[in-house]
Amino acid sequence: MTERNLPEDWLQRLADGALSGPELAEAEARLAADPALARQADALRAENAAIRAAVPQPEPDRLAGLAANVKLRATQRSEAWRIAAMAALFAVGVGAGWLGATGTQNRRMADLRSGVEALVAAADAAHRLYSVEVLHPVEVGAAERSHLNAWLSNRLGGSIAAPDLSGTGFRLVGGRLLPGLEGAAAQFMYEDASGGRITLYVVPGSGAARAPRFETASDGLITVAWEDETWRFALVGELPRASIEALARRMQGAMI
Amino acid sequence: MRDFEAELNACLPDLWRYAMSLSRDRDAADELVQDCLERAWRKRWMWQRSRPLKPWLMKILLNLWRNHLRRGRAVTVDHATLQETLPAVLATPEERLHLAEVTREIARLPVDQREALLLVVVGGLSYGDAADALGIPAGTLMSRLSRARARLRKAAEVATARNKIRSVT
Numbered sequence: 001m002t003e004r005n006l007p008e009d010w011l012q013r014l015a016d017g018a019l020s021g022p023e024l025a026e027a028e029a030r031l032a033a034d035p036a037l038a039r040q041a042d043a044l045r046a047e048n049a050a051i052r053a054a055v056p057q058p059e060p061d062r063l064a065g066l067a068a069n070v071k072l073r074a075t076q077r078s079e080a081w082r083i084a085a086m087a088a089l090f091a092v093g094v095g096a097g098w099l100g101a102t103g104t105q106n107r108r109m110a111d112l113r114s115g116v117e118a119l120v121a122a123a124d125a126a127h128r129l130y131s132v133e134v135l136h137p138v139e140v141g142a143a144e145r146s147h148l149n150a151w152l153s154n155r156l157g158g159s160i161a162a163p164d165l166s167g168t169g170f171r172l173v174g175g176r177l178l179p180g181l182e183g184a185a186a187q188f189m190y191e192d193a194s195g196g197r198i199t200l201y202v203v204p205g206s207g208a209a210r211a212p213r214f215e216t217a218s219d220g221l222i223t224v225a226w227e228d229e230t231w232r233f234a235l236v237g238e239l240p241r242a243s244i245e246a247l248a249r250r251m252q253g254a255m256i
Numbered sequence: 257m258r259d260f261e262a263e264l265n266a267c268l269p270d271l272w273r274y275a276m277s278l279s280r281d282r283d284a285a286d287e288l289v290q291d292c293l294e295r296a297w298r299k300r301w302m303w304q305r306s307r308p309l310k311p312w313l314m315k316i317l318l319n320l321w322r323n324h325l326r327r328g329r330a331v332t333v334d335h336a337t338l339q340e341t342l343p344a345v346l347a348t349p350e351e352r353l354h355l356a357e358v359t360r361e362i363a364r365l366p367v368d369q370r371e372a373l374l375l376v377v378v379g380g381l382s383y384g385d386a387a388d389a390l391g392i393p394a395g396t397l398m399s400r401l402s403r404a405r406a407r408l409r410k411a412a413e414v415a416t417a418r419n420k421i422r423s424v425t
Contacts, residue, residue, distance in 0.1 A: 008402055009398065009402070012398070012401060012402055012405070013383075016376055016377070016383070016401075018382065018383050026311060043409075047405065047408065047409070048377050050354065050355060050358045051277075051358060051362065051374075051377045051378065052377060053355055054277075054355040054356075054358050054362075055273045055276055055277045055358045055378050056273075056276065056287075057273070058268075058269055058272040058273065058276070059268070062272075062286070063265075063268045063269065063272060063289075065267075066272075066286055066289055066290050066293065067264075067265060067268065067293060069290060070290050070293040070294050070297065071297075089285070146283055147283045147286055147287070150283050150284075150287065150289075153285055154287065247300070
């Protein structure tokens with residue numbers, strides 16, 4: 001007897017709904033004539049039912065949220081590229097003065113990419129664009145914090161989590177994925193009771209820890225940039241210098 | 257002409273459940289489905305309108321899942337995960353226990369058998385579509401399914417025997 005003729009083969013097809021027409025009729029006739037086979041068929045169906053029952057049904061809201069996230073990301077991709085381009089232009093503008101005489105264009109671009117100016121420019125551009133956003137300030141909200149952290153860690157290639165600012169008056173709104181200086185970047189957004197927003201921009205680091213450094217942007221934005229062994233950070237907000245410094249210290253503490 | 261988005265949304269529940277059954281982790285399932293949808297939107301021109309979308313989506317999801325595993329993320333089905341991921345609606349403790357056992361045994365199946373079994377039973381693909389998504393001949397699919405089921409049955413018998421001994425002593 002070959003394997004194909006084992007009763008199991010057609011019983012399995014029957015349980016998986018792979019029989020139809022005359023094949024199905026024949027199978028049913030055989031089951032009717034043989035109680036032992038009918039019991040086997042029932043057992044297979046019960047096994048399938050158990051396998052299915054062991055997997056939860058997704059909540060429709062959850063699925064709708066996932067689909068909406070993806071659509072948003074797909075439509076915002078072009079916008080995200082615009083930020084990257086803006087950041088690059090800004091960095092070239094800043095860097096041209098002091099790099100003008102030092103060497104080739106390639107060298108200049110490499111320096112710019114690694115420079116704190118490029119980081120600050122990218123963080124500021126992202127802050128300006130999204131901190132004023134009413135409908136979709138973030139891609140993934142604070143309610144899905146663990147998913148947000150897992151997703152961004154996955155995309156940035158290392159473990160990253162939105163720092164906890166409880167007690168400072170700021171609460172996490174959520175975060176999004178953005179183009180970074182070389183690969184991906186994460187932006188976490190926080191909000192206080194009056195709706196004032198600060199954002200933390202994160203990209204993979206160079207491996208050298210650096211102390212906080214302040215950059216003041218033209219129209220009231222203050223950016224604090226620092227680096228630990230793994231990440232480079234830029235915290236952006238329209239706050240008094242002492243306040244944003246305290247928040248940056250708090251974040252540094254939370255990251256360790 | 258079929259509407260891509262409507263068809264995509266119709267596939268979402270089965271897609272999520274397949275991701276969930278493979279990963280046993282809600283966050284991972286969300287992430288897999290999102291990445292899958294993103295890829296599908298990006299490559300929608302590759303979808304042939306004359307064919308159903310679901311097998312194609314399942315194939316994308318499966319590839320993402322395999323990449324996920326390749327990055328060294330093991331599937332762990334510990335007690336806490338089970339309690340969290342089993343459906344909340346189950347009535348009796350016995351039922352929960354039985355499904356926990358089934359879930360644990362599925363996690364212990366060789367990866368090729370597990371992917372095949374879940375793709376057909378949870379993902380709801382036909383044999384032809386499942387074989388295509390897995391990149392194997394239909395006969396190979398059938399034998400993976402029956403080997404997976406034989407293992408599950410054996411494990412269930414062992415568990416039943418164990419419980420009997422326990423209730424006797």
